[in-house]
Amino acid sequence: MKGNLDRREFLKLAGLASLSHALPRFVMAPGTPQPSPGKKNILLVVFDALSSNNIPFYGYPRQTMPNLAELADRAVVYHNHFAAGNFTTPGTASLLTGTLPWTHRAFNYNGTVDGSYLSRNIFHAFQDHYRLAYSHNPLVNTLFDQFLADLDDYIPRETLFLANDGLIQALFKRDEDIASLSWTRTIKRKEEGYAYSLYLSRLYEGYRESKIANLKPLFPRGLPNISGDNYFLLEQAIDSIGGQLSAIPQPFFAYIHFLPPHFPYKTHRDFYGRFANDGFKPVQKPVDLFTQEKSPDNLLKWRTWYDEYILYADREFGRLFNILESSGRLENTWILFTSDHGEMFERGISGHTTPVLHQPVIRIPLLIFEPGRQVGTQVYTPTSAIDVLPTLLHLSGQEIPDWVEGLVLPPFTQTGPALERSLYALQARNNGKYAPLSQASSMLLKGRHKIVYYFGYDQLGEKGNRVELYDLEADPEELDDLYASQPGTGTQLLDELKSKLAEVDRPYL
Amino acid sequence: MPITNSKLYSRHGLWSLFLICALPLHLWTIILALRDFSWVAERTNAWDAIGVLSYGMVFALIESLMIFLVIALLGFLVPRRWSYDQRIALMSALLLITALWAMIGQLYFLLDLSLPETVISFLGRSRHPLRVLYVASLGMVLPTVLYPAYLILGSNRAFRFMQGLTERLSLLASFYLFLDFAGLVILVIRNL
Numbered sequence: 001m002k003g004n005l006d007r008r009e010f011l012k013l014a015g016l017a018s019l020s021h022a023l024p025r026f027v028m029a030p031g032t033p034q035p036s037p038g039k040k041n042i043l044l045v046v047f048d049a050l051s052s053n054n055i056p057f058y059g060y061p062r063q064t065m066p067n068l069a070e071l072a073d074r075a076v077v078y079h080n081h082f083a084a085g086n087f088t089t090p091g092t093a094s095l096l097t098g099t100l101p102w103t104h105r106a107f108n109y110n111g112t113v114d115g116s117y118l119s120r121n122i123f124h125a126f127q128d129h130y131r132l133a134y135s136h137n138p139l140v141n142t143l144f145d146q147f148l149a150d151l152d153d154y155i156p157r158e159t160l161f162l163a164n165d166g167l168i169q170a171l172f173k174r175d176e177d178i179a180s181l182s183w184t185r186t187i188k189r190k191e192e193g194y195a196y197s198l199y200l201s202r203l204y205e206g207y208r209e210s211k212i213a214n215l216k217p218l219f220p221r222g223l224p225n226i227s228g229d230n231y232f233l234l235e236q237a238i239d240s241i242g243g244q245l246s247a248i249p250q251p252f253f254a255y256i257h258f259l260p261p262h263f264p265y266k267t268h269r270d271f272y273g274r275f276a277n278d279g280f281k282p283v284q285k286p287v288d289l290f291t292q293e294k295s296p297d298n299l300l301k302w303r304t305w306y307d308e309y310i311l312y313a314d315r316e317f318g319r320l321f322n323i324l325e326s327s328g329r330l331e332n333t334w335i336l337f338t339s340d341h342g343e344m345f346e347r348g349i350s351g352h353t354t355p356v357l358h359q360p361v362i363r364i365p366l367l368i369f370e371p372g373r374q375v376g377t378q379v380y381t382p383t384s385a386i387d388v389l390p391t392l393l394h395l396s397g398q399e400i401p402d403w404v405e406g407l408v409l410p411p412f413t414q415t416g417p418a419l420e421r422s423l424y425a426l427q428a429r430n431n432g433k434y435a436p437l438s439q440a441s442s443m444l445l446k447g448r449h450k451i452v453y454y455f456g457y458d459q460l461g462e463k464g465n466r467v468e469l470y471d472l473e474a475d476p477e478e479l480d481d482l483y484a485s486q487p488g489t490g491t492q493l494l495d496e497l498k499s500k501l502a503e504v505d506r507p508y509l
Numbered sequence: 510m511p512i513t514n515s516k517l518y519s520r521h522g523l524w525s526l527f528l529i530c531a532l533p534l535h536l537w538t539i540i541l542a543l544r545d546f547s548w549v550a551e552r553t554n555a556w557d558a559i560g561v562l563s564y565g566m567v568f569a570l571i572e573s574l575m576i577f578l579v580i581a582l583l584g585f586l587v588p589r590r591w592s593y594d595q596r597i598a599l600m601s602a603l604l605l606i607t608a609l610w611a612m613i614g615q616l617y618f619l620l621d622l623s624l625p626e627t628v629i630s631f632l633g634r635s636r637h638p639l640r641v642l643y644v645a646s647l648g649m650v651l652p653t654v655l656y657p658a659y660l661i662l663g664s665n666r667a668f669r670f671m672q673g674l675t676e677r678l679s680l681l682a683s684f685y686l687f688l689d690f691a692g693l694v695i696l697v698i699r700n701l
Contacts, residue, residue: 109553172564175699178557182564185545186538193618196538196565198611200572430551 039128039251040371041333042392045320046095046255047313048088048137048262049352051342052081053360054307059476062275064310067318068337068367073376075337076411078366080382082445083341086352086361086427088139091340091385092257096122096143098389098404101426102504105433110139110177112146120403122389123150126253126396134241135257136160136226138177140340153248160240162223162231163211180227188229221266221305226259234260234316242323250332260313261343263351265305267312274311275304282346283477289459289466290355291348303345334395335369336388355427357443357452358478362425368409379410382423382445420447422496431456436505444497448473451483451493453501467494517584522597525675528682529601530580531573533608535685537615538569560699566685566692580604595662598671602657610650 052058057069058079084094085101093106097117101107105114113121123131124147133144134155141157148154158166172179186196187204195201212223212231223231241256248254282303284296294302317337324330343352344360352361366383368391386406393400394408407417428440439456450472455465469483469490483490518526542562549558580600587596616622623629632638660667 172696172700174701175560175696178553178560178699179564181549182561183568185541185561186565186568189615189618194541194615196541196569197572198534198537198608198615199576 039396041245041251041329042126042129042253042396043245043324043333043335044095044122044253044255044388044392045317045335045337046092046257047317047337047339048257048259049341049343050261050310050313050339050365051344051360052079052363052365053342053344054303054310055365058363058365062278062280062307064307065314067314067321068365071318071321071369072367074374075367075369076373076377076379076409078368078379078383078409080380081338081364081366082382082384082423082425083339083362083364084385084425086341086354086357086425086441087429088137088340089143090426090428091364092140093117093143095338095340095385095388096147096255098122098386098406100386100405100424100504101428102437102501103405106143107426107428107431108433109429110142111433112142118146118149120401121147121150122255122392123147123253125389125393125398125401129251129253129396130249132244132248132252132254133256134160134237135255136232136237136259137257137262138180138227140257142177153244155244158230160232160237162215162233162236163208163229184227184229218269219266220269220272222264224260224266225264226262232259234258234312235319238316238320238323242320242327245324245329246327257340258313258316260316261306261309263306263343265302265309267305267308268315270315271308271311273308275307280304283479285346285477285479288347288349288356288358290457292350292354294348294350299345299348299350302350306343306345330369330371332371334371334392336392337365337367337369338385338388339364340385355441355454355457357425357427357441359472359476362443377411381410381417381419382421383409383417384423387417422446422500424497424500434508436508437501442497442501444493444500445472446493446496449489449493450478451490451497453494453497469493517589517593517596518581519593522593523581525679526581526584526597526600526604527573527577528679528686529604529675530577531570531685532678532682533605533612534569534573534576535566535682535688537608537612538565539685539688541565559695563692563695563699566689567696570686570689570692576604591662594672595668598668598675599658599661601675602661602671603654606654606657607650610653 054060054062055065055068056063057065057072057077063069083091085091085107087109089109089111090101090107093104093111093113094100097104097113097120099117104117106112123133127150130152131150132153132155133151134157135141135144136157138157144151144154156169158169168179168183169176187201189195189201189205208229215223215233224234225231237258245252245254282300321330321335324333324335341352342359342361342364344350344354344356344358346360347356347358349356354361364385366388384406386404387409388406390400390404390406391409391412394412400408407421408415410417423445425443426440428437431437431439441452441454443450443452448471450470452468453465454460454467460466467483467490468481469486470478470480471482472478542565545561546558549561580603584596584600587599591599624632632641635641657667661671662668
């Protein structure tokens, strides 16, 4: 929303969900560039923590996404697409700004982008579209909060929760994340069995349980949730978003960020046990220095739960696609299907809260559905999340600003990224936002080689750094570290990566 | 022991009762929030960890007010022939004892304890294990509440002891109110 409304006023308006959705034009301040008729809609759908390594058409043996696999026959499918970070904040910020984490600086947990990106982001770039955003994940909402001035319709995340702590979120809008965390620790015994509150926690529990009791049989591992007992149904979110996309002014630009298949992996009963005892044996990999000491059995269990949760996400994406098709929106809407980062179940590590940048945590899906396209196209050129923004600008006939670091994706341009392009990712969760990088994992992928340079972690001992080199073409599972055996390639790539790190650190020295 | 039909509560008595309500709730919040402090600080930063503690203190203050209201209203059930000092001592004792039990209930999870095998197998054999568990809990808690109540109302010595304890604990609880104020200031700053 543009104009004179401040953030609090905007959220008050946004809280009046039914009114704002029924009368979207009324909440656009005078002077706001109006959506241009004739332009195509853009829908960017993100499923959180969805790794390409667990998707069948990228080579995974389990049939986790039958619906997407079918739809992929009508899409441009990117086989070597990479997130710019290994968790939500940097991954999403790069997607939204078209820049790398060391540039936008949102690489801390729940971090924010540098102030200069308040007017350099995907929402600002589509001023002639009606811009709508929704996310289950509060880390994304932190970024949305920064871009409010460029949102016409911001759906508060609790709108699509089954039983929510709306009061806390409404009272402490500017500090929602920490207020919610403290509220969770105060009132909700469920996660740990204890809470700060001695009396009210029991009453509160009873109240919350009564609100979701009838849905429990549908989810044998518990209802999908985030931050304690913020329960949600993906079906409900899909129906609501699908309905809104059919009703809002066109052309629209919508960014929708669903939590599944992010942990906790709580699939629908229709998929419960689907992969249990299917005999699947993942490739055994050596335990990493940054291991969380998860046993192979434990990792296999989480992998199976995760895969079954992907099935749920897949079915619901298929439904969203059908809703858009039946409403006729598909005919003039570009749909991008992607994720913010991946997930891993190997080397003693489960999830993505880790310093490592192995393929499962950074290799993510990207499918582009072009209006009217009936033939699938496979793209094997390495691509990055930072390429999404310039590609969308290109597709909508706009100029690409010089601050964008990504490139227009093939096959939409003849001058797209070269195979030998340098592609980066960064993990610097504990590094100061405006400090030179002193504790980080950095990755450079060039052609068939990938080098990862870790530095500043206690686990690295006196040496203080670690370098890994992989040939992804010959060794896609990253089993064979070539850094010692191929010093030529290793030194060349490491020099390039270090040179880049020195360059991005320069403004903060 | 003075038996009087005077008013139900004195202003000073109500303040003491409120402070006694605040004491266990704040104490427990501080213990657990400090346990969480490093976890939050590592995950985000120290300022956020201070934020979690501050919100916790403010939520504890709100809960204290609610519990105080309930306890003060419960005081109306005490026969008017007991003096307001006795009423305060009695309600304070009940509050402290139940808070202690609530803490023990949570310590069970905090210390990762489990019931003895024999108890679990006994419950397993029962047709209504939950009912048995509740009745057993009530059987443990009730005497620890009723006996002190009987002592406070029947023994001048017990009454004086409780009165002295209440006064000393109130002083400590006043300090927690200062922390509440600091928490409130931090909360306002974080939401500016």
